[in-house]
Amino acid sequence: MRRVLATVLVVLAVALVVAPARSFAQAPDTVWVPATVSGQPNFVNDFINGDTTASGQRNNPNRVYKFYDDSTYYWTGSIFVNNFNLTLTAPVPAAGHVPPMIYPGILSDGSVPVWFIESLHGPVTIKHLYLSGTPPDNRSYGGSRVLVATSGDSDEAFTADSCVFDDWYFRTITGGGQRDSYYITNCVFQNLMYPDEPFFGDGYGVLNGATTDTLWMVNNTFFACNSYIILIQDPSLCKYIRFEHNTVFLTQVNPLWIFEAVNADISNNVFYGWLGSGQQPAEITAGYYDYDGQSSSLISLDTLLDIGPKYGITEADRHITVDNNAYAWPQELVNDFTAWNDSVKAIGADTLELAMSEFMNPRTSGMFADHSMWPNLQQANNDSVDPGFPASAMQQVSLLWQSVYDYRSGDAAAATFEWWVVPPGQAGPYPGSWPLLYSLAYTNPTLQSAGTDGFALGDLNWFPKQLALWQAGKVNAITIPVQTVPSRFDLSQNYPNPFNPSTDIKVTLDKPGVMNLTVYNVLGQVVKVVAQGFKAAGTYTYNVSMDQYASGVYFYTLRQGSNIMTRKMLLLK
Secondary structure (H helix, E strand, C coil), X not given: CCCCCCCCCCCCCCCCCCCCCCCCCCCCCEEEECCEECCXXXXXXXXXXXXXXXXXXXXXXXXXXXXCCCCEEEECCCEEEECCCEEEECCCCCCCCXXXXXXXXXXXXXXXXXXXXXXXECCEEEECCEEECCCCCXXXXXXXXXXXXXXXXXXXXXXXXXXXXXXXXXXXXXXXXXXXXXXXXXXXXXXXXXXXXXXXXXXXXXXXXXXXXXEEEECCEEEEECCCCEEECCCCEEEEEEEECCEEEEECCCCEECXXXXXXXXXXXXXXXXXXXXXXXHHHHHCCCCCCCCCCEEECCCCCCCHHHHHCCCHHHCEEEEEXXXXXXXXXXXXXXHHXXXXXXXXXXXXXXXXXXXXXXXXXXXXXXXXXXXXXXXXXXXXXXXXXXXXXXXXXXXXXXXXXXXXXXXXXXXXXXXXXXXXXXXXXCCCCCCCCCCCCCCCCCCHHHCCCCCCCCCCHHHCHHHHHHHXXXXXXXXXXXXXXXXXXXXXXXXXXXXXXXXXXXXXXXXXXXXXXXXXXXXXXXXXXXXXXXXXXXXXXXXXXXXXXXXXXXXXXXXXECCEEEEEEEEECC
């Protein structure tokens, strides 16, 4: 039986506008957005939507809207993006200063607006902002607030860097368009919770039938989120997922709904206390979190039952790497589950037992082990290790369990499913807190250099010195000296990645012999033979120029005898 998704997808209530070919030739300028005008709030949506000519065109399609730090802003409706660039940004907040905080306002009828940004056609960029879905009175209103929703046949990019996304009830980012790409870096997602059930509060999710070119999530933190970090709803296609150096700290349900992933790199992450609501036997049978009677796992894949026939993709076409990830459950939560199961067994209610999630369920492990059917599925160095998070973060565990207990015990009066991280005595996430109320700079020394790149696992923003080196492309101070004769056959990740137009690829041969290094496109067609022929054992670096090729995901494969390794790279022009 095909799995049943326990969420209700929201259909975008916008008309799909097909715009003519765009040419944003006008040079960008900057407009500072005032927080108030004549002592009254200057609603962000009114200010930006009103920035048009008499004919209704954008005054400058490349305009940058800049917000003041130490200021509070409100919005009362959607910003409509149609045939122009939308860039919302702010200066990097200096020590002692607060980034611009932007909240939904309360409308005259007592309701709250739903969508902050609706992108029909045009790229969206947001940087250095604190964006909250919580109104000033901290009431939920049962509304499904969404930060940004894309739609239409748009081929656009959404970029978010160094932002805080706080308490977006339904979903932070909704992808409803075709061939859009999303680049999310150095951001914090926290308090993503819906008031009525734990299956809402997503980070990124797509509507049925949408297609995504690239979903790029690197160096982000997900703290106290009810639902999916990534939701790729079948039969939606996401061509490439890069989920790297992220820290996922406590979720109610499984964080990665990517059963039919085609191309994905899931590397150097920390997952801690995921699927905190557990799984009951009937839920496993009914397919609440997985399907075919399989328990949900952190990494869970499926055959291409939907998108395979739709897009002509075979199982052998899939390239998925899962490596150097750490995962663990808080001991406090393990003890809570044990006590719960002991109590329901004592009254003969075994059907109410809760099972914890594993790293890979048997179906997924079997796929990675079957190289005849899935030759390009690779997983290695994924270990169950407790990072040792600070007390400021660990105090959230008891709040999660209280929410789980209320949900599982059927206490409708208590079960609000909101276990926010907020200052003591504060009624909810409004107003937001800066700096953040917790730290995820863990203490485990092994994990602090366990990445494929030699850096700490998880979000490197919690290790600023390492982040600076990582961004500069330098190696970690903790390195293993290269031997004269390499001890293993290896293909390194290209650098830089993404790149334009050239990148370096390092190969390591542990024995002499004929080798071949070739670049392929996503259809498996040869794009470029980088190197071939007899080589002595050693390490070689090749500079690969792709200036005559289109932006997109490419694969490069190193072969020498029976040894074969493949990695992905992204050309962005």
